[in-house]
Amino acid sequence: MSIKISETLTFECETGNYHTFCPISCVAWLYQKIEDSFFLVVGTKTCGYFLQNALGVMIFAEPRYAMAELEEGDISAQLNDYQELKRLCLQIKKDRNPSVIIWIGTCTTEIIKMDLEGMAPKLENEIEIPIVVARANGLDYAFTQGEDTVLAAMAHRCPEQNFLNNKKQEIKDKRIKDLFSFRFNETEEKNTKFNNSINKTSLVLFGSLPSTVASQLSLELKRQSIHISGWLPAQRYTDLPVLGNAVYVCGVNPFLSRTATTLMRRRKCKLIGAPFPIGPDGTRAWIEEICSVFGIKTQGLEEREKQVWDNLTDYINLVRGKSVFFMGDNLLEISLARFLIRCGMIVYEIGIPYMDKRYQAAELTFLQTTCKKMCIPMPRIVEKPDNYNQIQRMRELQPDLAITGMAHANPLEARGINTKWSVEFTFAQIHGFTNAKDVLELVTRPLRRNNNLENLGWTNLVK
């Protein structure tokens, strides 16, 4: 075997000829997350056909997204972009009346240099609906990074803290007036609530999670008496969190580096760099990091983690000693690999589309310590992998499990290599203590399937 065993993590970079989803796919989960939004993807038939095919059945549920399909006249500038977009957005306003329209710029709008950012504020005033512009295109980004571009754009729309402080003053003034009225108690109650949230340094989490997962994570932090003042994105666009220089922010997903940068540089927030709450080990480290920033001593976390690990025993027995190969397509790879190593698996290679060593610093360190702790060689991290080369390497290594995109899953299965479709990790609930089981449920599914089909003599199904 040709794997390199080294003490430090090695980073390589290949040709970038790999399969992944186009970042516009983020509309699929974001339109469901942000209930009052409408996503308008400004692109060609190619983009539309991708969404239609990749998102399968969802398209028939009257989704709150659509294509603004560019035609030849748009490309050759025979039609006026602004007028065209205005026409479509007015139609959307009439049919759906959303609280925000999000324009997703694509490769085509980049190439023809359509000035979406320039047009949006003008049109916004004209039609009186906020328009947020995110350039989630395949020229610059891969798959989940689409969410990153949308959230980074949305970070600019979050209300400012100073603005709220003024409001607080207003309320104080009003309170004096109210002293003479009968509605005193009600207002008093409101104000106490308000003071609490403002006076304490507040914490905003960023990253789109299903609402149940979001409340699970909120509860975990509440146990350590940390109150979350808001989420980016919130369930509704109108509930975006307050940002400012007294606000701490922390990411829940590894692909949100642009959002993190925007929050720090443009909104002056303080970023808490922590491993991501994936797996019980990750969740604990994430909570501990947040607590240490707020100077809180954690309570009962160690037991909580241990209890989760105990519940996972059956799954861990299945995966221990088995090897994994991440082909890389959604940027969750480092965190997942770290969790699987902690479960006793051997990771040969972590392919990843893009590696932000600063944003993921804590996660990378955690990966390193986990490898040492488990006495497992450091995996190689391959940025911008080359799928062809990876398949050659896989032939040599014969991993027990390949985590890969759908383009390669069936062909690999036919050659006797077990696969798990990587996109499922993006759509499944994998964050926090509660969902650690779900990750292993996914990872072990092919292994369990094998236990059922073993000894039938048809693992290799190609001539």
Add this chain to the structure above:
Amino acid sequence: MKLAYWMYAGPAHIGTLRVASSFKNVHAIMHAPLGDDYFNVMRSMLERERDFTPVTASIVDRHVLARGSQEKVVDNISRKDKQERPNLIVLTPTCTSSILQEDLQNFVERASAVSDSDIILADVNHYRVNELQAADRTLEQVVRYYLDKARRQENFSVSLTEKPSANIIGIFTLGFHNQHDCRELKRLLKDLSIEINQVIPEGGFVENLHMLPKAWFNLVPYRETGLMTAKYLEKEFGMSYISTTPMGIVDIANCIRQIQERINTQYPILLKKKINYEPYIDEQTKFISQAAWFSRSIDCQNLTGKKAVVFGDATHAASITKILACEMGIRVSCAGTYCKHDQEWFKEQVQNFCDEILITDDHTKVGDMIARVEPSAIFGTQMERHIGKRLDIPCGVISSPVHIQNFTLGYRPFLGYEGTNQVADLVYNSFTLGMEDHLLEIFGGHDTKEVITKSLSTDTDLTWSSESLLELNKIPGFVRGKIKRNTEKFARQNGITQITAETMYAAKEALNA
């Protein structure tokens, strides 16, 4: 700009890739940004392909935007040439690359100099043709390329095969039931003692394309893909082609008669004696295929005059319309297609078999039409199936675009005599569901939203008289529960505790009113 949620036909490059990857040992390289290779996902998932889809992307990224592709495309081509040793590499432009306007032909020439494979640039305009048109063009382009090459190398013979033979043109990957249709066509031709010269593109080798002219004629089962190639072969080699789709008993017979006529008139010397397929047609129609008998049976009588709507690609929509109208006596209220480029042909085909014709690629227009017509059944694509679900109208899927459930493992041809059986089943099953619905209607409506009692058991405060129970038992089983619930609901609303046969009919009347 156009506000769009759904499209019937995909972008042009999908068509090119479908043709290229149907051939054996042909590799396609897309000049495209990251993420545009979802064709691989479609092929791997829908067709459940065991092999890696022979399509890679030469990625267009920021650097390419700034400086042009330069060596990148050429490198990718020659690299693939060394890795896979394909016979042919098809450089495929996408919508992105067609705006970049790079000189891809130049890359092709440069790469040709250093590769062993043949290399061509797919000649399709992204903003003018759709998936199906692009597939048609690409197939013609590949065939032309290899016939020209053979002509230059003077290594091809136009001598015909000894026995009557045919090429089947237009069977390809991700086509609607294409694999099954191909098997059925082969069987049909075998029955007619016609040899198969070549099937293209599915499973064909480009090296063998120079032997295409050896066949006596070409068979083009689907209008969308293959006609251009057949016309090219006719022009260059005088090969006649038959483009009557052998779908439905009448058109199968038409198709076979055309074959007979071509062979008898064009090759009398080679043949020595005249062939006569009439006894075969007769035998198959009456006794092998069940469809002709089915349309005489009383089951089919019940379908007489029922309203249906048909929508799909030109081939399937036209054939199904004709089958419904002439072979089953069903009234086609509207027939339509999204193949706008072929609308003249489509209109001509169906004009006597339907009340109105709809040519559109906007699914909302199709939905509105269905809602207005209120047919008893729809025959369409996956989109119409979903429209049907929303409107509570059963739908049989007869055309692309389709989901994975239409890539069946079992044998389900639409063409040939076995195809007639499959179509008859499909039609009948769609309408039977409609009949059940109708019975439900007669005995009291669809309103299941209002729950009267949570349990389905009989411990209610209502008592049924013996005669009313007898009456209840007369009602067909599958609607009995519903009638019972409706009657009880009616009784409760009217303060009746003892249910008699009168109550039942009063309930029915009340609900119908």
